[in-house]
Amino acid sequence: MEAINVLGISGSLRKASTNRGLLRWAQNCAPEGMQIETADLSEIPFFNADHQHDQAEAVLTLMHQAEGADALLLACPEYNYSLAPALKNALDWLSRAPDNHLLAGKPVAIMSSGGGQGGARAQYHLRQVCVYLNLHPLNKPEIFCHAFGSSFDPQGNLVDDKIQKQIRELLAALADWHGRIRR
Template structure:
């Protein structure tokens, strides 16, 4: 089973990327966990007649993925532009084959409420592009506590456990949707 992770934060020491790195290192047995690089993807523009190599790479990764895992930061009470842009590009393919019907999981690190508001906005986007995110367990982390080290790596045991539980639930959900 292949999971493709997409992080909405482009910072090197991003705590959201830290969540995804932890998920990658602790993915359930039998899961190949790949983190996409969306840092070079241009803003979506229907006038662009050729897709950039970074867009084509994301499309290739999405086509091969059985499920998608989002690292969802919160910017101004909503999801990050880089994350929305990656979804916008993928959703514009004829018939939406890269996203439609795929299972997904959402995790995020941000301010006092984690990234709860952004995650709920992302869930609304998932409805439109026909992604199917799991409902529980949810992963919300406060990025401004000692849950992360100075490089953005997750060190909090409770959140680590939530991530492992979420990935196990995503495996189950993916198998269910593939029937």
């Protein structure tokens, strides 16, 4: 299997975030040949076109990570029925690279943890953003987790066997999707 470098981005900034917990689990169970690096969005300033060429070190780091990624794994919390501002902001910064070369054409897997419907509404908004950015989201499997039940420990780590299995399946599907897109 061809080596696949995946950049994981969580839209939540909290250390005990369950969305960050989903990414931590994905890193630990990545299939052979897949390496998952995670982005730190905590120091990314809000995008401002007046300063888009005057990038902060955290933005440059994110851009470097995206450039080296073959695929993206997005952990998308739901804020007020939509995707989290930190995730949207990161995608806005990345989209400003010449010809959108940091994002265009890359396969994407999406998962979320949240209240109510487990982030479903946010994921559907994120898929709309992916269309404009020419990203290629994987349709299935879909992962929607309830953040406030027994699926996570107090530190935000995933402890639910069923969801752990779903993430392994998602990563296997992402590897396959990457192979089909890159042909």
